[in-house]
Amino acid sequence: MNSALTRYRVMATVVGVLLIVLCLIGVPLANFDGSGMWGIFPSTPAWFPVGSTAHEVGELITSYLGVAHGWLYMIFLLTAFQLSRRAAWDLPFTIVTLICGTIPVVSFWAEHRATARVRAERATAVPTSART
C-alpha cells in the first residue's frame, strides 16, 4: 500500500507540474499569436507573434513536453488505478481522482485528497486489526 501510494504521489506531482508548464506557459506562448487556435477559437490575443523567442519557446514546450506529458500521464493513470484497487476506492472517487489529474492546478488538489483518504483509512484500520 505504501509503495503504491508513493508511486501515485510521485507520478501525480510530475504530471501536475508538467501540466502547468504545458498548459499555462507553453500553450499561451505557442498559440497566442493573433491567429486562430486549434481550429476551435477564431482568434487569439496577439501577445507572442510568430518568430519571436517567446513563440519559439512555446513551440518547443508544446512539441516535446506535450507528447512526453501524454505518455507520462498514462503511467500516472496506471499508478492511480493500482492505488484505487489496493485502497478499494469506490468508482466515483476513482474517476474523480483520475480525471482531476488532467486539469492544471486541480491535479494537486486531487492528489492531496487521495493521499488524505488513504492515510485516514490506514489510521482507522490499524486499531481494528490490533484488536483481532
Next chain:
Amino acid sequence: MPELLAPRYWAVHLLALVLTAAAGVLGFWQYDAWNARRDAEAVDLTRVAPEPLSALMGPDDPFPGTKIGQPVVLGGTWVPDGTVYVSGREHEGRKGYWVVTPLAIPGPTDPALPVVRGWVADPAEAPHAPTGAAEFVGWLQPSEGSRTADDDRTDDVLPQLRVADVIQHVDQDLYGAYAVVADDVAPGAWPVGPTATNDGTGGLARPGLEQLPEVSTFTAVRNLLYAVEWWIFGLFAAFIWWRWTQDVRAAERAPEAAEAEPVPSDP
C-alpha cells in the same frame, strides 16, 4: 435482471461510453491533422506566391532544397537552338517526350535555365521553338539524377533532364535547376497562361510535375503520437469500466455466498 443493468448504474455505463467515444474521436482528430499536415507539406509549394528566380538562386548556386516546386517568375530570352527532348515521359498513359528550351536570363548570352514547355508524343510533331523575349511563371525543379547515361550525344534527345547533359546543347552556363511552365498559381497579377508573354506552350500538351517535396517521417509526428495516446486513453477508460463491472458482479455474488455459509462464530 442482472445487477449491472439496474437504472442506478446507467450513468456509469453512459460515462464509460462517452469517455471511450470522446477519446476515439479526439484520436481521429489528431490522426486527420497528421494526414492533413503531411499532404500540405507535400504539395502546397506549387500554389504559394511566385518569387523572382534571383531571390532563390543564382546561376552558380546549388538548388535550394526546400524550394522544390516553388513558382518562380522568369523573364529572359529563349535559346531555341538549345531545345532538347527528354524521352520516357508519360502523358495520359502515353509515352512521349518533354520539350525543353533553355531561357537565357535575362539577355541571350546570360546563364540559362532549361524550361519544360510541354509534352509531345513524337519530337517531329513539336512546334518550332519560341524565339525572343519571354516572361512567365514556372515551377522550379532540381536537375534530375544521373542513373541513366545519354547513350547518343549527337542527337537532341536526352534520357532525363540533367543539367550536365543539356549544357552540351547551349553555348552559355546553365542554372543547376530547371522549370516547368506553370498554368495554375496563387491568385494575383502573375504572368500565367493568357497573361504570360511568349511562354512557348502553344501546340504542346501540359507536362506533369515530376518532383514534389518529400515529406519527412517526422512531419507532424506529434499529431500521430497524440492520436495513439488518445486511443490508449479510450482503451483505458473501457478497461476501468470492465474492472468495475467485475467488482459489481463479485459483490452481487458475495452476499449469496455469505448466506450459504454456516455461521460458526455464533454459539
